[in-house]
Amino acid sequence: MPGSLLSVRGLSKEFGGVKAIQSVDMDLVEGVVTALVGPNGAGKTTLFNLICGHISPDAGEVQLAGRPIRGERPHTIARLGIARSFQDLRLFGRMSVRDNVLSALEPTAWLWQPGGRRAARARLHKTEAALERTGLSALAGARAVDLSYAETKFLSLARILVTEARIWLLDEPASGLDPVSRARFVALLKEAVAAGVTVCLIEHNLDIVTELADRIAFLDRGRKLAEGEPAAILRDPELIGIYFGEPRR
Template identity: 70%
Template structure:
């Protein structure tokens, strides 16, 4: 039986006259990858912003393990174990790779060290482990601006891994990756789900989606039109025509 970690019911938000997310119901089940699919402007990133508290839902309910998280501040929601990455990555380009990860897990750790040296050592251990897993250990002292495109995508993932969060919301994490990097990226996500991490990711490439996702939720113009296993969603002619009619 599936275990629902994060649950959304009737979630909506409008920007002026534009209903960006309209009455969406969605569940994220523990330890699986749910992909959010749909054409540009479908409301995928906005849905992430609603979950993380970056935008206030105008109606509906969002709960984590049965408890409402609606109205909480983004840092409170992050503190409950929901980590997210951004479509535009938002790295600190002139900081080192290591520091980019360090600030993600403890924004004030380089100004003030709560918990003293033991806590500092533990944070550094988590940072090093995340860099090791993502293949960036050898570049820990490079500046983010000097990384290749693929390496910036892995750095963005390292920041999520290091938080130790159990729910990852990833906005187009694999977009533009070459085939080898993509395979490595997907296997990192699989390793995470085997450890019980719950992943929701936004993806445009149908091949990647088929490879990565256990379930696909398909959005168009703010509405969720379908949610099912990839074989079903990607074989629905109506969804495919919406997708290819509007996709980039």
């Protein structure tokens, strides 16, 4: 697809005979927000795990800007510019908010990395900027474990923001947010996309999907059933029936 930054072709994965992902094709186009939509168990998170190298596909290819990345280790893929969030957030609970964000700058955050004080100041400046953009500056010294639920969500987003990744893969980033926090999240994501970030998000809140997404890829039982503009996908009665678990004919 013209403008495709990430290309997935024929991606498949089985777990003990269960076909979790079945020959999925998908493109993430530069500067476009794509939403992965489908019922629970559709394979959405598994697709993220395959793209990021957390699990190995049985078949298919993944390319980043024309470079094959299938088989690369997760940290290598992250350094190439693909950042992701997890449903369970995976924060360092006993570390401060600031140090959680600094840790996302690995490998440049380690003490023995070159650059000395100048590089350390640059890392800290990036970290403080990410905290300010996510509204966490006043909590920089607090432990992650002491944050509210919404604050942990924004901390997870700050860890992605600080990496300056070109692609964000967000797994239910707005789930459980109160209306005010949800509005902040939507504004922040729109700001990032306007700055050139390409986003793919898994989201069950269809209001957020329609507000943010330029395209929807609809998955069910590991297959991509449809892809297109949100208005067209969300008015398809068969797809909506699958999404809400209505009995199939």
